[in-house]
Amino acid sequence: MQGTRSIRLQNKKEDAIKLADFLHSCATTYKIPDSAYNDLRLVLEEVFINIASYAYDKDDIQMISVDLNDIDDGINITFTDTGVAFDPLSYTYDDMESADHSEGGMGIHIIRSLTDHQHYHRAGQSNVFTVTKHYTKHNKE
Secondary structure, three states: OOOEEEEEEEOOHHHHHHHHHHHHHHHOOOOOOHHHHHHHHHHHHHHHHHHHHHOOOOOOOOEEEEEEEEEOOEEEEEEEEOOOOOOHHHOOHHHHHOOOOOOOOHHHHHHHHHOOEEEEEEEOOEEEEEEEEEOOOOOOO
16 A cells, blocks of 8 residues: 555645646556546546635635545545535435525535545534545556
C-alpha cells in the first residue's frame, strides 16, 4: 500500500482541474484501474464543485483538503472543509423526485452510485465527507 496523499485547494471551481490532475498523478501509484479511475474522477469533481459552490459565501476564499488513502482493496477519499455544516447523505433519491424538490441533489445520487461507502461527520468546525471505492488493483507500471 502507498499510504495517504493530500492536496489543499481553494474553494474556487477552477481548482477542480488541479484536483483532476492530482487524481491522475495518484492513479499509477495506487494501481487504480481505468473503470474505477473514471468513476473517481466524476465523484471528486461532484463533491468538490458542491463544496466550492455551496459551503461558503461567494467571496469567502477558504481551503478544501482532499486526502486519498490507499487501502487493500481500493481507496478512501476524504474531503474536509470549514464551510456551512451540511450532511449530503441526509438527502435521498426520493427527496429529489418529490413535487416540492428544489434544484440540485443529483450529485449525491451519482456519488452514491459510483462509490461503495460514504460517511459524513462534523468535526469541530469542519465537514468531513469520506467516500470509499473498492476495486481490484491493476499491475501496470
